[in-house]
Amino acid sequence: MSSTLLTHHHSHAHSPIHRLPAALKLGAALILIVGTVLMPPDQIVWFISVLALLLAVLILSQLPLMFFLKRLLLLSPFVLGVALVNAWQPQNHVRWQVIALKSSLCLATVILVSNTTPFSKMLGALQRARVPALLITTMMLMHRYLFVLVEESERMRRARLSRTFTRGGRFQWRSLSTVIGQLFVRASERAERIYDAMCSRGWK
Amino acid sequence: MHIPDGIIDGKTAATAAGLSMIGVGWALRRVKRELPPRKIPLLGLAAAFLFAAQMVNFPIAAGTSGHLIGGTLIAALLGPSAAVVVVTTVLIVQCFLFADGGVMALGANIFNMAILGSVGGYAVFRVTNSLLAGSRGRITAIAFAAWCSVVFAAISCAGQLAWSGTVSWRAAFPAMAGTHMIIGLGEGLISALVFIAIQRTRPEMIVDDTQPRRARELVVFGMVATLGIALFIAPFACPWPDGLESVAAKLGFESQAVANSAFAPLPDYQLPGMHWAIGATALAGVIGSLVVFILAMLLGWLLAPKKSGIKGNA
Numbered sequence: 001m002s003s004t005l006l007t008h009h010h011s012h013a014h015s016p017i018h019r020l021p022a023a024l025k026l027g028a029a030l031i032l033i034v035g036t037v038l039m040p041p042d043q044i045v046w047f048i049s050v051l052a053l054l055l056a057v058l059i060l061s062q063l064p065l066m067f068f069l070k071r072l073l074l075l076s077p078f079v080l081g082v083a084l085v086n087a088w089q090p091q092n093h094v095r096w097q098v099i100a101l102k103s104s105l106c107l108a109t110v111i112l113v114s115n116t117t118p119f120s121k122m123l124g125a126l127q128r129a130r131v132p133a134l135l136i137t138t139m140m141l142m143h144r145y146l147f148v149l150v151e152e153s154e155r156m157r158r159a160r161l162s163r164t165f166t167r168g169g170r171f172q173w174r175s176l177s178t179v180i181g182q183l184f185v186r187a188s189e190r191a192e193r194i195y196d197a198m199c200s201r202g203w204k
Numbered sequence: 205m206h207i208p209d210g211i212i213d214g215k216t217a218a219t220a221a222g223l224s225m226i227g228v229g230w231a232l233r234r235v236k237r238e239l240p241p242r243k244i245p246l247l248g249l250a251a252a253f254l255f256a257a258q259m260v261n262f263p264i265a266a267g268t269s270g271h272l273i274g275g276t277l278i279a280a281l282l283g284p285s286a287a288v289v290v291v292t293t294v295l296i297v298q299c300f301l302f303a304d305g306g307v308m309a310l311g312a313n314i315f316n317m318a319i320l321g322s323v324g325g326y327a328v329f330r331v332t333n334s335l336l337a338g339s340r341g342r343i344t345a346i347a348f349a350a351w352c353s354v355v356f357a358a359i360s361c362a363g364q365l366a367w368s369g370t371v372s373w374r375a376a377f378p379a380m381a382g383t384h385m386i387i388g389l390g391e392g393l394i395s396a397l398v399f400i401a402i403q404r405t406r407p408e409m410i411v412d413d414t415q416p417r418r419a420r421e422l423v424v425f426g427m428v429a430t431l432g433i434a435l436f437i438a439p440f441a442c443p444w445p446d447g448l449e450s451v452a453a454k455l456g457f458e459s460q461a462v463a464n465s466a467f468a469p470l471p472d473y474q475l476p477g478m479h480w481a482i483g484a485t486a487l488a489g490v491i492g493s494l495v496v497f498i499l500a501m502l503l504g505w506l507l508a509p510k511k512s513g514i515k516g517n518a
Contacts, residue, residue: 033307038214075303078208082365085375099370103210103306110209110303119301132232134244138293141248142255143301149249149256157260173262177394180257180272181401184281187253188409191246198245 010063010115017061017112022121023128029113033106041098047105054108061116071111072104079103119143145190153183205361205384206298207313209306213368219435220364221311224292227319227428231288234421239286247286250278251293262394270390275317275357276325276350277395281402281410284326285421291318312364315432316357323425325353336504339403343396344497344504350395351388351496355489358384363436373440378484385492392500400507 011018017025032050039046058068083096114122120140127136156179164175212220235247254274261269279287292314298304305313329349336344362380366373403410 030307033209034214037210037217037308071303075208078206079211081379082211082371085371085379099210101210103208106209106306106308107303110299110307114301114303119297122300132229134232134236134247135228135289135293135296137244138247138251138289139297141245142251142293142297145249145252146255146297149252150259153256153260173393174397176260176262177397178401180260180394180398181405183257184250184253184398184402185406185409187249188246191249192242194245194249195242 010067011118013062013116015060015062015116017057017116020116021125022117023125025113025117026122026125029109032109036102036105036109039102041095041101047101050105050109054105054112057112057116058108061112063112063115068108068111072107075107075111076104079107141194145187149183149187152186153179156182205313205316205357206295206305207309207316207361207364209308211306211368211370212309212312212364213370216364216368216436217308217312220309220315220432223428223432224311224314224319227323227425228288228292228314230424230428231285231292234285235289238283246282247289247293250282250286250290251297254278254290254294255297257398262390264390270387270394272394272398273317273321273350273354273391274395275322276329276346276353276391277398279322279326280329280346280349280395280399283421284323284425287322287326288318288425291322312361316360316364319425320360320429320432321353321357323422324356324429325349327422327426328352336501338508340501340504340508342504343400343508344500346399347392347396347500347503348497349392351385351392351500352493354384354388354391355381360432360436363433363440366440367436377440381489385489385496389496389499392496393503396500396503396507 032053035046036050058065079100083100086096086099120143123136123140123143126139127133160175160179239247257274258271261271263269275287275291278290282290295305295310295313295318299307299310299313326349329345332345332348333342335341358380359377362371362373362376365371365376365380371379399410
């Protein structure tokens with residue numbers, strides 16, 4: 001699942017929605033999500049207006065429709081599971097239709113924001129919202145090296161595949177674990193080099 | 205186990221967010237004080253590592269696959285406070301970058317996976333490790349702790365669902381705990397194998413943290429976790445299966461109760477097996493924990509590096 005998520009990201013495209021300030025989009029998304037979650041299910045007006053707003057944003061942002069729908073479906077197994085369990089429940093629990101509607105709306109909101117806002121801009125907005133600096137630095141580094149490490153593990157996987165013919169389960173688990181272990185070793189060595197590089201560029 | 209938005213209600217989300225803020229705030233403070241500046245970038249890289257490692261799929265029977273979750277592994281490698289920061293970072297990035305896990309449910313996800321999962325797993329790791337000496341004991345400890353951390357997080361998630369009124373505790377607890385007791389087996393095995401792999405190639409990377417200093421670190425996390433358990437789980441966990449109902453059944457009130465709630469299409473206690481599901485799951489949990497512990501010991505016995513090996517560190 002995650003690999004398809006990684007490769008298709010539209011946060012750097014150009015559209016009126018992309019150009020809006022990140023803090024505004026994050027704030028609006030937060031209000032929409034909190035409002036949608038807390039709203040009693042009989043407030044149809046709210047849900048319809050949120051839906052209309054999201055549709056307008058979707059059209060203005062020029063995101064590919066299929067991409068958007070695929071993301072929406074890909075991320076909903078939890079909702080489906082809860083809905084399924086809930087369909088078997090007595091009446092005094094929240095109706096599954098309500099849950100499905102609410103979480104789809106929230107999910108659509110986050111997908112729209114995350115695909116129209118570069119992550120660095122989002123971090124800037126979080127920084128201004130007084131999120132602790134250490135957490136911001138960690139997120140920044142994670143975002144920067146996420147793709148590097150994913151590629152590195154992909155390279156290791158290819159190297160392993162080109163050297164092994166065995167496809168036995170037990171052996172495979174062991175070699176896959178070695179790959180992950182090696183990935184950790186390489187990540188920590190890289191962290192040391194990054195620290196040196198940061199210091200030589202005047203990081204306090 | 206990433207809870208999306210719209211599944212848990214406002215009070216649960218707010219409570220979990222409050223608890224998570226205390227926990228993560230404490231973790232950040234500890235990390236700032238304890239971690240040498242050289243290690244600061246390691247937090248970000250460890251978070252990126254965890255994300256990349258979660259994409260490595262392990263084949264399970266019949267074409268399905270599973271992956272590492274990793275909170276306990278990170279806690280065993282870097283310590284509990286660093287693990288809370290790392291797992292929290294992963295969850296925030298997954299939430300904002302990939303829309304995986306809700307924004308309003310972020311606090312709940314952080315509480316379940318970063319605080320209860322990682323720190324709970326680490327506590328189990330330390331206790332087990334102190335009971336069983338040597339590298340065998342350590343492998344046993346990490347496998348068992350990783351299993352526990354997954355189960356802890358799942359039970360807390362079930363509690364939050366029940367407290368929100370989304371799914372009843374009777375349905376959520378067996379479903380979540382049951383499936384994650386199986387998922388946890390994979391997590392325990394992978395964590396142990398990865399730990400051994402790192403120990404084999406880079407034994408110096410594994411800190412021998414037997415110093416009691418770390419134990420004090422756990423007190424605040426322990427308080428946050430206990431408070432969360434008291435709020436999310438305790439209200440549901442007491443009846444076994446349900447004190448009042450079993451008495452009612454004995455006295456023959458059950459049929460009357462069923463008649464009274466006939467308007468509900470499928471009342472809880474008419475579902476076959478649901479009545480005993482919680483008790484059965486709790487019992488299975490106790491037996492399961494014992495079985496998993498024995499399996500973990502077997503794993504440690506099988507996989508521990510031999511004394512004559514490359515690095516025979518105890």
